[in-house]
Amino acid sequence: MNSHQNKIQSLLTAMESRDLVEVLRQNSLPFLAPLFDDQDDSPGIRVYTLGRFSLVKNEQAVDFPGRAKRKPMDLLKALIALGGRDVCQVKVAEILWPDADGDAAHRSLDTTLHRLRKLLDNDRAIMLREGKISLSNDCCWVDAWAFERVQGRLEFILDQLFNENIDNQEVVKLANIALSMYKGPFLGVSSSESWAITYRERLRSKYIRLLRKVGRYYEANGKLDLALEAYLKGLEIDGLLEELYQRAMACYCGLELRAEALLCYQRCVMNLRAHLGIPPSPRTEQLHQQLLNS
Amino acid sequence: MESYIVRIYRQDTADPHNMTGTILKAGDGTETRFSSGDELINLLWQLEASDLTISPSHYRHLN
Numbered sequence: 181m182n183s184h185q186n187k188i189q190s191l192l193t194a195m196e197s198r199d200l201v202e203v204l205r206q207n208s209l210p211f212l213a214p215l216f217d218d219q220d221d222s223p224g225i226r227v228y229t230l231g232r233f234s235l236v237k238n239e240q241a242v243d244f245p246g247r248a249k250r251k252p253m254d255l256l257k258a259l260i261a262l263g264g265r266d267v268c269q270v271k272v273a274e275i276l277w278p279d280a281d282g283d284a285a286h287r288s289l290d291t292t293l294h295r296l297r298k299l300l301d302n303d304r305a306i307m308l309r310e311g312k313i314s315l316s317n318d319c320c321w322v323d324a325w326a327f328e329r330v331q332g333r334l335e336f337i338l339d340q341l342f343n344e345n346i347d348n349q350e351v352v353k354l355a356n357i358a359l360s361m362y363k364g365p366f367l368g369v370s371s372s373e374s375w376a377i378t379y380r381e382r383l384r385s386k387y388i389r390l391l392r393k394v395g396r397y398y399e400a401n402g403k404l405d406l407a408l409e410a411y412l413k414g415l416e417i418d419g420l421l422e423e424l425y426q427r428a429m430a431c432y433c434g435l436e437l438r439a440e441a442l443l444c445y446q447r448c449v450m451n452l453r454a455h456l457g458i459p460p461s462p463r464t465e466q467l468h469q470q471l472l473n474s
Numbered sequence: 475m476e477s478y479i480v481r482i483y484r485q486d487t488a489d490p491h492n493m494t495g496t497i498l499k500a501g502d503g504t505e506t507r508f509s510s511g512d513e514l515i516n517l518l519w520q521l522e523a524s525d526l527t528i529s530p531s532h533y534r535h536l537n
Binding site for chain 1: 477481484496501502
């Protein structure tokens with residue numbers, strides 16, 4: 181068996197033993213990015229995009245107050261928003277220089293790309309190949325991508341455990357990581373770039389979906405306080421998600437916090453009326469009635 | 475062109491046109507609610523929307 185076959189064999193074994201991340205890391209495979217928010221094991225360039233935008237290079241925050249640095253930062257944001265890998269050069273140019281003609285936009289992109297590489301102090305951080313731009317996972321750690329990796333892994337486990345009352349330590353660990361990573365919308369609340377909206381909405385809906393599943397998992401394991409925490413986090417993001425009010429009311433009830441459950445119902449009624457002009461659903465009213473009768 | 479996010483919060487499974495949600499204007503967060511599929515279409519028409527992108531969840535994003 182040659183070394184390539186050896187690597188594949190060890191990867192297959194690792195997949196079964198769940199040590200895949202460690203084997204990928206040992207083999208220095210280029211597509212590997214750190215799964216967890218681990219400061220000691222991450223690339224020198226760290227980009228924070230959840231709830232804010234911040235660039236940290238070798239543990240030093242990079243300031244970009246002037247116009248000269250603003251465009252390179254916009255390029256970095258756009259690359260992340262568009263997936264970060266094999267992003268079409270023409271598309272990026274259209275987004276960042278919508279009023280420029282094709283050639284002028286292309287020249288501006290070349291200059292800005294050069295400035296960004298200089299700012300990152302790493303020529304390998306951003307690669308341009310056959311009209312496609314990629315941000316290197318080896319050189320750059322992006323919080324949104326790390327969140328998606330943890331979220332994906334956690335959802336996979338939760339789907340396997342569906343309806344099983346198994347107290348899984350990995351779920352607790354990953355849930356804590358994922359929920360602490362999502363600090364707010366992609367690029368922060370004040371960002372209004374239209375090209376960022378699709379990715380922002382995708383991350384937001386993944387986070388809410390994850391909170392629902394994590395909450396359900398904790399409920400199934402009798403950890404009502406943790407389930408409640410997940411549902412309330414979801415309501416902080418979107419106060420019109422009626423299902424989360426229902427689950428939160430059930431958790432309050434299970435924790436014998438009847439007054440809080442009634443307050444939760446009132447909040448639900450007020451928000452639905454104010455923003456959607458509708459009353460609560462029959463299911464919510466049924467829960468409310470059960471509370472009053474208890 | 476302005477960007478808008480469409481969020482559907484309640485939808486009748488038997489009659490999918492019976493739906494309630496909001497259209498959120500990106501940037502300033504102006505919210506407009508709708509209570510049926512027809513109303514949603516009319517609002518989108520008024521906003522001179524030219525393209526609709528559906529994101530992975532029940533939320534719809536409009537460019």
